[in-house]
Amino acid sequence: MxxxxxxxxxxxxxxxxxxxxxxxxxxxxxxxxxxxxxxxxxxxxxxxxxxxxxxxxxxxxxxxxxxxxxxxxxxxxxxxxxxxxxxxxxxxxxxxxxxxxxxxxxxxxxxxxxxxxxxxxxxxxxxxxxxxxxxAIPLLRPLRESLAGDRISRVMGIVNGTTNYILSAMDSSGASYAETLEEAGQLGYAEADPTADVDGFDAAAKAAILASLSFHTRVTATDVHREGISGIGAGDIAAAKSLDRTVKLLSICERVVDDEGNESVSARVHPAMIPRSHPLAGVGGAFNAVFVEAESAGQLMFYGQGAGxxxxxxxxxxxxxxxxxxxxxAGKGPRESAHAQLPVRSMGATPTRYHISLDVADKPGVLSQVAATFNEHDVSIAAVRQQGRGPDASLVVITHTALDSALQATVDEIARLSAVNEVVSVMRVEGEQS
Amino acid sequence: MxxxxxxxxxxxxxxxxxxxxxxxxxxxxxxxxxxxxxxxxxxxxxxxxxxxxxxxxxxxxxxxxxxxxxxxxxxxxxxxxxxxxxxxxxxxxxxxxxxxxxxxxxxxxxxxxxxxxxxxxxxxxxxxxxxxxxxAIPLLRPLRESLAGDRISRVMGIVNGTTNYILSAMDSSGASYAETLEEAGQLGYAEADPTADVDGFDAAAKAAILASLSFHTRVTATDVHREGISGIGAGDIAAAKSLDRTVKLLSICERVVDDEGNESVSARVHPAMIPRSHPLAGVGGAFNAVFVEAESAGQLMFYGQGAGxxxxxxxxxxxxxxxxxxxxxAGKGPRESAHAQLPVRSMGATPTRYHISLDVADKPGVLSQVAATFNEHDVSIAAVRQQGRGPDASLVVITHTALDSALQATVDEIARLSAVNEVVSVMRVEGEQS
Missing domain, CATH: 3.40.50.720 (NAD(P)-binding Rossmann-like Domain)
Incomplete structure (x- = not known):
């Protein structure tokens, strides 16, 4: 017995x-x-x-x-x-x-x-x-054990319920970040001091764990590039909507292979626009979901309650x-698997894509000035949309993949162009082919 | 080394x-x-x-x-x-x-x-x-190991790619079953002899495995009630669409508790209408996904490629x-866990819900005749919709939960009513509160 x-x-x-x-x-x-x-x-x-x-x-x-x-x-x-x-x-x-x-x-x-x-x-x-x-989502055991015979190439997850609640609510209501945060606090979805959630510390710790397990490499929270959601405005959400995208705070862990075939790991937390057709886009409220891409298994998703x-x-x-x-x-669970020991990439050296929305002067040659700046930094433009005329003229640019440092430098320089009144929104783009 | x-x-x-x-x-x-x-x-x-x-x-x-x-x-x-x-x-x-x-x-x-x-x-x-x-979906390990400290109440999955391809295609195109099956064969999504897939044998074997693991009970393929998709017509798909639902072939494993608190297991494979808002509704083509409900974990979903x-x-x-x-x-993986030894319910004794679409005569009193038949069998009606008049009059009934045998008997008797010209479509309804 x-x-x-x-x-x-x-x-x-x-x-x-x-x-x-x-x-x-x-x-x-x-x-x-x-x-x-x-x-x-x-x-x-x-x-x-x-x-x-x-x-x-x-x-x-x-x-x-x-x-x-x-x-x-x-x-x-x-x-x-x-x-x-x-x-x-x-x-x-x-x-x-x-x-x-x-x-x-x-x-x-x-x-x-x-x-x-x-x-x-x-x-x-x-x-x-x-x-x-x-x-509650069975996630680490699948990564550590079920996928132990595969090569994970990417893990992209919504792993913080507070920020997902806030971004989902902003997306539905069009309200500002401050209003929505206050409401989330009243409903019990945000702590009295929400820093750990809204500034991405919680998501960064989880990204470190996910990256370590996925890539057999030691990644600590300090290795994870971290941006929170406090800078997201109703304008960013509206910009995403107009492009049939939505904004999510993502924990992203990627295996990056450079032109010489050298492998490294990118681990980062930042808000990003994803297409509304992406499986993560429909993950609302306080739910969590993690999208995994592996060489043999292909695309997988794990969905469920992330807290409580x-x-x-x-x-x-x-x-x-x-x-x-x-x-x-007398058995034994899995041990640390850190045999790959891949280097961790800095954010600047990580390939990303940007969505940039500019308030521009209504004069001829604006687009060519802006395009020239991208060109100087070797950043290739995927799509441009010019909207409105007169004082409300705006220019939306979506880039191809480029190093984040080059994208950042491009944005900095564009902000100084005389034809650009204001950089309205800058957001990374994830979850689609470049 | x-x-x-x-x-x-x-x-x-x-x-x-x-x-x-x-x-x-x-x-x-x-x-x-x-x-x-x-x-x-x-x-x-x-x-x-x-x-x-x-x-x-x-x-x-x-x-x-x-x-x-x-x-x-x-x-x-x-x-x-x-x-x-x-x-x-x-x-x-x-x-x-x-x-x-x-x-x-x-x-x-x-x-x-x-x-x-x-x-x-x-x-x-x-x-x-x-x-x-x-x-490729890590599913059995989560059920056997990750959820070993929880009580699974329900597993509902799309686990056969061929039938999901066919039903998804019928949903998009409105084409007939026969046409779509032929197309699926040409595209390599259906075997030359598609019986194992379209008649639900493949899904039933998988349901037996899922039920055994989920409920710590021996369930074999012969215990699984099985209905395939060959009887699904374009009319069923259209009926589902008009109610903002879609038709999927589901493998369902449930822990059923009767009024005296006795537990048993229902394991079944049949097509069912699910709301388009359900996470499984968006699982298209040859993809698989399994929705799991557990007492503590709540709702979970696992998504990915089911074959290849x-x-x-x-x-x-x-x-x-x-x-x-x-x-x-010198460790040891999990052993068979069959300690619960729950009895397996017959399909007749399983609580389900029906969607019934009837072609009815255009005379007064039809609805009251039909409603009386439901009443005689103790089947409670959740919603009724009367459409059209004259020779094209139709009546759509969605029931509350009742024993499948009572629902079946009700449908049989309704088919014999003089006011009913034809039972156009009968389909179970899943994935929503009754």
Missing amino acids: IEDREPIRVALLGCGTVGTEVVSLLQGRPGEFAARTGAPLQVTGVAVRRPHKHPEVPEHLLTTDAAALVNGDVDVVVELIGGIEPARSLLLQALRAGKSVVTANKALLAEYGSELYAAADAAGADIYFEASVAG GVPTSSAVLGDLVAVARNLVV | IEDREPIRVALLGCGTVGTEVVSLLQGRPGEFAARTGAPLQVTGVAVRRPHKHPEVPEHLLTTDAAALVNGDVDVVVELIGGIEPARSLLLQALRAGKSVVTANKALLAEYGSELYAAADAAGADIYFEASVAG GVPTSSAVLGDLVAVARNLVV
């Missing part, structure tokens, strides 16, 4: 919305977890800062001493505290003692992933972290079952 | 489009596979019927004696023959000798999955089969890396 086997002892660090759900499901469905794991799962303790704030957790499980819990008789540590310290020290302690770890901590993994992997490997312990990117206590608990518990199963059968 | 380790010896059975790609990638990227696996992967033989038909495979690897290859010095057998025999006997032989298996054989798994699992388990060998459902040699090779090679990695670290 499975129920007679030695239980797998599980310690939880942190007990917010995800932790509460994890404890409740583990306690509520013991038979189901035992059947799937091969041994009962027993919660031996839950470390929190203020025990009286957790009436839903049985009192004898609560402790404020996380270190003692980790150092005690436990087989698996589930970390849901978030942030770098004390999470990092506690997990290193656990791993060094041969205890396996399940964590949802994207910031920690994006910064200290290799250190944690190394500690796990040295002690023969497992580390799983499905919940750290795209919440209940959805995220699904990923945490899936990892916990995997770790516990490995303990039962 | 990984390259110095004993290689993992791999035998291939069958070498069609998938096998050719697998051999070519294994031979072309030895370092990459070794790095991801922890040991080199070495192809020791490829069993085919006609060796001269495979000039792309090194001659010394080819053999016509599959049994000798399986019984020889190999660690992993990759089966790409398809069909029941000789695949079943060969894989049982391999598993009983402790050799791990990777297979793409949906028919075999849907019928003899439990036998294969048992043989693998007894010998401590692995069996992986990601490529058997939805080609190159895409399918991605799933086969991902499995091969997993199996080989398990051999290197």
